[in-house]
Amino acid sequence: MLPETRRSRRRTTLAGVAGLSVASAALLAACAPGAPSSSPSSSTSAGTSVGSGKATITVEEASIDVPLFQKLASLFEAKYPNIKVKVVGQDFNTLQTNVPRILAGSNVPDIIRLGAFGNTVADKQLANLDPYAAKYGWNSWPQAQFESTRSNAKGTERGTGSLYGVGPGFGLTGIYYNRALLKRIGAGVPATLAALEADMAKAKAKHIPPMIISGPAQTLAFTAQNLEVDYANSVTPVQNWNYDKPGASINSPAFVKAAATLQTWAKDGYFPTDVNSLQESDAVTQFDSGHSLFYVSGNWDAPAIDKAGLGKFGFFGFPPATAGGITDAMSAADLQVIPIKAAHPAQAAAFLNFIQTDQAARQDSLNMGGYVPGGPANAARLSTPNGSAVSGTVAFFAQATARNELTEFMVNATSSISASTLVPGTELLIGGRLSPSSLASKVQSDYVSQLASR
Amino acid sequence: LTSSSTRAPTAAPAAEPALRARRRQPRRRAASWLTLLWALPALTVYGVFVLYPLVETVVYSFYNWDGIGAASPAGLSNYQRVFTQSALYSSILNSFVLIVFFTVIPVLLGLVSAVLMREIRGRGTGGLIRTLLFLPQVIPLAGAAIAWTWMYSPNGVVNQALRAVGLGSDQHAWLGDFSTALPAVGIIGTWVLTGFCTVLLLVGLAKIDQSLFEAARIDGAGRWAEFRAITLPGLRRELVVCTTVTIISALASFDVVYIATQGGPGYSTMVPGLEIYQLTFIKQQVGQASALAVVLVALVLAIIVPIQRLGRER
Numbered sequence: 001m002l003p004e005t006r007r008s009r010r011r012t013t014l015a016g017v018a019g020l021s022v023a024s025a026a027l028l029a030a031c032a033p034g035a036p037s038s039s040p041s042s043s044t045s046a047g048t049s050v051g052s053g054k055a056t057i058t059v060e061e062a063s064i065d066v067p068l069f070q071k072l073a074s075l076f077e078a079k080y081p082n083i084k085v086k087v088v089g090q091d092f093n094t095l096q097t098n099v100p101r102i103l104a105g106s107n108v109p110d111i112i113r114l115g116a117f118g119n120t121v122a123d124k125q126l127a128n129l130d131p132y133a134a135k136y137g138w139n140s141w142p143q144a145q146f147e148s149t150r151s152n153a154k155g156t157e158r159g160t161g162s163l164y165g166v167g168p169g170f171g172l173t174g175i176y177y178n179r180a181l182l183k184r185i186g187a188g189v190p191a192t193l194a195a196l197e198a199d200m201a202k203a204k205a206k207h208i209p210p211m212i213i214s215g216p217a218q219t220l221a222f223t224a225q226n227l228e229v230d231y232a233n234s235v236t237p238v239q240n241w242n243y244d245k246p247g248a249s250i251n252s253p254a255f256v257k258a259a260a261t262l263q264t265w266a267k268d269g270y271f272p273t274d275v276n277s278l279q280e281s282d283a284v285t286q287f288d289s290g291h292s293l294f295y296v297s298g299n300w301d302a303p304a305i306d307k308a309g310l311g312k313f314g315f316f317g318f319p320p321a322t323a324g325g326i327t328d329a330m331s332a333a334d335l336q337v338i339p340i341k342a343a344h345p346a347q348a349a350a351f352l353n354f355i356q357t358d359q360a361a362r363q364d365s366l367n368m369g370g371y372v373p374g375g376p377a378n379a380a381r382l383s384t385p386n387g388s389a390v391s392g393t394v395a396f397f398a399q400a401t402a403r404n405e406l407t408e409f410m411v412n413a414t415s416s417i418s419a420s421t422l423v424p425g426t427e428l429l430i431g432g433r434l435s436p437s438s439l440a441s442k443v444q445s446d447y448v449s450q451l452a453s454r
Numbered sequence: 455l456t457s458s459s460t461r462a463p464t465a466a467p468a469a470e471p472a473l474r475a476r477r478r479q480p481r482r483r484a485a486s487w488l489t490l491l492w493a494l495p496a497l498t499v500y501g502v503f504v505l506y507p508l509v510e511t512v513v514y515s516f517y518n519w520d521g522i523g524a525a526s527p528a529g530l531s532n533y534q535r536v537f538t539q540s541a542l543y544s545s546i547l548n549s550f551v552l553i554v555f556f557t558v559i560p561v562l563l564g565l566v567s568a569v570l571m572r573e574i575r576g577r578g579t580g581g582l583i584r585t586l587l588f589l590p591q592v593i594p595l596a597g598a599a600i601a602w603t604w605m606y607s608p609n610g611v612v613n614q615a616l617r618a619v620g621l622g623s624d625q626h627a628w629l630g631d632f633s634t635a636l637p638a639v640g641i642i643g644t645w646v647l648t649g650f651c652t653v654l655l656l657v658g659l660a661k662i663d664q665s666l667f668e669a670a671r672i673d674g675a676g677r678w679a680e681f682r683a684i685t686l687p688g689l690r691r692e693l694v695v696c697t698t699v700t701i702i703s704a705l706a707s708f709d710v711v712y713i714a715t716q717g718g719p720g721y722s723t724m725v726p727g728l729e730i731y732q733l734t735f736i737k738q739q740v741g742q743a744s745a746l747a748v749v750l751v752a753l754v755l756a757i758i759v760p761i762q763r764l765g766r767e768r
Contacts, residue, residue, distance in 0.1 A: 033514055033525045033740070097735040100522045119738050123523040215630075216716060273608050276719030277630030282607070416737035420541070428720040431632050453518060453739070 050350045056084040057110040057344045057351060060102070062092035065113065065334075068368040072168065072361050076354050083347050100125070108341040110348035114165065115335070118415040121164055122155030127338040129163040132349040137376075138166070138356075144401060145170070145374035148243075148332050148408045156451070158408070159243035167333035168355040168362075169371025172397050172406075173222050174317050174329055176287060176295040176305060176389060181208055185293070189314065193230055193321050199293065200270045209292040210270040217280035218411050218418060219296040220262065220426035222330060225410045226318035227258030229328040233321065235407045242408040244451060250410070251444035259429055259436035266430035276427045287313075298330075299393035302370040306388045315392030317400060329396070331406040334371045366390065372397040414450040421446040508751075514744035521740040532745035542746060545717075545724040546753065548636060549705045552725065555640025556647055556704035561696050563644075564651025569685060571652070572659050584656065587649035595646065599713035602642045603629060606714075629715050635723050642710050647703065651696045658692030659685065694765030698758055705754050726750045 061069050066089035073085035088109070090098070096115045102108065103125040120126050133139050138146070152161035175196075177189065185203050190196040200210035213219045229235055232254035240248040265271065272278055272286070280297075287295035288308035295301075305313050317327040338348045355361045359380050362373040366382050372394055373382065384391035400406050411418035421443055428434035434442070490497075515532050519525035536542045567587065574580045590598065605611040606628035613625040628638040662684060670680045686693075708727035711717065717724035717732070726746055733743035 032527075033510075033517055033519050100520075100738065104522050119520045119523060123520065125522065215718060272627075274627030274630040276632075277603075277606075277627060277635070277715060279603075416732075416739070419732050419736050424718060424720045427718055431719060433632060433720060450737075 050080065050083070050347055052082055054082050054084075055344050055347050056086055057347045058086045058088060059111040059348075059351070060095070060109040061087060061089045061113045062095055063089040064092065065089070065369055068168075068364060071364050071368065072351075072355050075358060075361050075364070076351055079354065079358070080347075080350065083350070085351060103339050103341070108339045108343075110342040110344050111336050111338055111351065113335065114337055116332075116412040116415065117151060117155065117158070117164065117335075119155060120337070121151045121153070125340055126164045127340050127342065127345050129166065129338065129349065129352075132353070133163050136349070136353040136357075138163070138353075141374070141376045142401070144404065144406070145333070149335060157244050157246075159239070159245075165333060165335045165337040166352050166356060167336050167371070167374075168365040169369065169373040170299075170331050170333055170397065172299040172329055172331045172372055172393055172400075173226075173296075173409075174298065174315050174393065174396060175211075176297060176301070177314050177316065178287070178290060178293055179312055179314055180290070181293045184208070189316050190319050192319050192323050192325075193227075196294075196319050197265075200265070201268070203293040204269060209272060211265070211294040211296065212278075212283050212287050212292045213271050213275060213296045214278040214280065214283050215276040215423055215427040215430075216278065217283055217297075218423060219283075220275070220430065221411050221418070221422040222298075222409070223296055223318070224255070224258050224262055224422075224426055225330060225407070226328055227261050228252075228255045229326055229407065230318070230321040231255075231257045233325055235326065235328060235405060238410065239407050241447070242410060242413050244413065249444055250447070251440045255440045255443075256436045259426075259439045262426065263429055263432070263436060267432075271430065275430065299370045299372060299390075299397075302389040302393050303368065306385070306390055310385060311387040313389045314387075315389045315396065317396045317405075326405050327396075327400065327403075328405050328407060329400050330409045331397070331400070332408055332412065333374070334365075334369065366394065414447060416450050417443075417447055420450070511744045511747055514741055515748050517741045519740045520738040521734065522738075525741070528741055532742045533749070535742060536746050536749050541721055541724065542729065544721055545726045545729045545746075546749070548723060549707065549725045551636055552640050552643060552704040552707055553701055555637065556643040556707070557697055557700040559644045560647040560651045560700055561693065563648045564655050564696065565689075565693075567648070567652045568655035568659055569681065571656060584653060587652045590646045590649050595709045596713050598646065599642060599710045602645075602710075603714050606638055630719055632719055632722050635715055635719055639711055639714055639723050642714065643703065643707065646710075647700050651700070654692050654696055655689055658689045662688035691765055694761055697761055701757055701761070702754060705750065705757070 059069055059073070066087055069085075069087045069089075073087050076085055077083065089095075092113075092115070095113065099112065099114060100118070100120065100123070102112065103120060104123075114120065117126075133146075146163055146166070147159045149158075149165040149167075150161050150163055151158045181203065182188070182199070185199065185206055185208065187195075187199045187202060190199050203210040213223060225238060228238055228250070232238070232252065237248070237252060237254070238250065241250045266275070278286075283295065284297065284301050284304060286292060288305060290309070290312070299315075302315065317329050320326050320328075336352055338345050338352070342348055355365065356373065356375045357379070362375065362379065363382055365371045365373050366384070367390070370390065370393065373379070382394060384394055411422050425434060425439050425442055429436065429439045514525075516528055516530075517525040518528045518532075567583075571580050571583060574583070607613075608625070608627050612628060616622060616624050626634050628634050666684050666688075667680060670684060675683065706727050707725050708731065711723055711725050711728050712731070715723040717728050727750075730743045730747050730750070733739045733746065
């Protein structure tokens with residue numbers, strides 16, 4: 001009897017203590033989460049002058065770009081000896097996971113790499129770069145390059161408003177091809193969608209895997225977007241959608257047709273059997289090994305592809321539906337931003353200007369990162385090895401920019417559209433578990449609800 | 455109290471126990487405060503790192519919040535979505551399927567292996583088998599999951615083995631196929647947890663009095679009767695621990711799925727742990743993530759508490 005009584009007393013005491021702890025924890029947590037309403041202003045109050053005083057700026061990049069930024073830093077330090085650039089890195093996905101908290105923290109870098117703006121503009125975490133654009137003359141450069149990094153102050157619409165980010169260069173999507181295999185099937189670089197389909201059919205007939213594409217690497221979604229632009233024969237609908245313009249809709253006949261084509265290609269066996277589990281790193285390795293005809297990806301893979309076999313692989317833009325139509329591609333800046341809490345915003349802006357304008361820096365961005373530099377219209381030409389995949393990306397970027405055929409990525413339209421909808425949706429589509437029209441309506445309804453919830 | 459203690463010697467003998475109890479009270483109260491004092495450091499850590507985040511998660515679940523900016527009250531809408539949005543509740547259903555692979559199969563296999571290993575008297579062989587079975591426990595799960603994705607790939611070991619035995623037509627992109635992805639992920643869990651269950655159940659078996667088995671044999675009991683009457687009841691506590699730990703691994707699984715499939719193809723391997731991660735860090739919907747987390751905790755408790763009770767029953 002006694003032990004039972006003791007146990008029950010102990011239980012009562014512990015329950016009391018636990019209750020007390022829960023109650024105090026509840027008291028601590030009882031206020032609404034979120035930042036106080038008096039957030040700092042998003043316009044930069046700091047001056048734009050670099051000055052002659054010593055300063056160290058910290059640049060936080062994705063690990064894969066750390067060697068490039070270390071090179072850019074050494075070039076910059078040679079020109080501005082009073083400024084030291086410290087480059088730190090972490091895995092890209094980890095960095096994107098941590099970005100909002102890094103920006104809200106107390107030890108904030110002066111420049112940080114973003115995947116997309118997400119809620120950072122709305123949460124007033126980024127410096128407005130308009131004063132620097134004025135100071136460094138960015139406003140007189142071709143403005144299309146800054147479109148994707150402009151946002152209204154509320155962060156609800158892009159392609160308009162103030163500048164919040166720039167980059168050493170631009171990502172660009174397209175299709176890599178294996179020259180030897182293209183020759184073996186007796187075809188040239190496809191100039192139209194029909195020619196692309198014919199090439200894939202010929203490859204399939206000769207037991208050559210026609211196209212390396214992947215759900216997890218988002219390239220199914222890229223191709224759906226390419227096909228949509230082809231069928232719409234205009235970049236405007238998708239671009240309005242990407243920039244969250246009021247009333248924009250992707251639930252259109254062109255997108256339904258694009259989804260149907262993608263589904264047909266899957267049924268015809270043009271894609272790898274593990275298209276829905278193929279990771280990006282494995283996809284590029286498979287293509288490098290020389291067994292597949294086409295590989296859907298972007299210029300970020302170009303240096304590695306050239307390294308695997310310079311001259312063996314080429315690059316072309318997604319072909320138009322009919323000859324002379326839009327040869328479209330997705331493109332976005334390798335987005336670098338200055339946090340509102342940065343200690344040295346003026347020096348950081350000087351670094352960002354340097355990497356866009358210095359010829360050696362631009363060449364390194366291309367050679368090491370694969371990024372095609374933007375910058376002023378009269379910038380000196382970059383040298384690329386003849387017949388390289390990199391030269392293909394540079395040539396196509398120039399052509400698409402001149403013809404205004406570049407669009408932002410649909411996967412960047414909202415922070416969750418890729419993981420919630422486009423990646424699983426396109427996987428379900430080619431698995432025959434979602435119809436083209438259901439995909440189109442799902443993408444649109446998810447997009448609307450995601451925009452409404454932010 | 456002082457007056458009662460001074461009067462005690464003159465009190466009637468029948469009242470003695472009650473008085474003694476009353477006299478003991480202040481000491482006991484002091485003792486309980488002292489207990490509390492000793493427990494305070496641990497309680498503080500528990501409060502700060504477990505209770506506070508738990509309560510805060512519940513609070514977040516009633517708001518729409520991106521984790522940084524201002525939050526707006528959401529009422530019960532986050533909870534409503536957990537039960538009405540197929541992407542969210544299907545993740546919970548998937549984790550129930552994983553219980554088959556993380557709990558049912560490992561516990562059954564563990565039970566069979568433990569009983570068989572008890573039979574193997576040769577120490578060297580038994581030790582080797584124990585080590586081999588337990589090995590997956592010491593390999594970091596993330597690394598193991600990468601190795602498994604290679605084995606499951608179209609040209610991986612699994613398909614090679616099928617081709618070698620003439621089952622080439624049964625080849626699959628195991629992780630990329632809607633019908634096989636979830637079981638394929640589940641088998642990684644089976645591989646990890648079978649050794650854990652085996653070793654735990656072996657320890658339990660060693661604690662059962664050998665004379666019970668001998669007595670049963672003398673009484674002419676067969677292996678099955680012996681297993682039902684002695685082994686199974688004797689392993690009740692170990693079985694409860696195995697079941698509890700593995701069910702929690704199934705319902706709260708994250709690492710294997712994150713590495714192997716990221717929830718795909720489609721939503722076929724999405725589990726609550728991964729959905730919570732994506733909602734919080736990629737989709738910046740902290741309120742929705744918190745509501746799913748609270749439902750997950752409630753679900754784990756609803757399943758685990760009855761199992762614990764089962765373990766206590768005699």
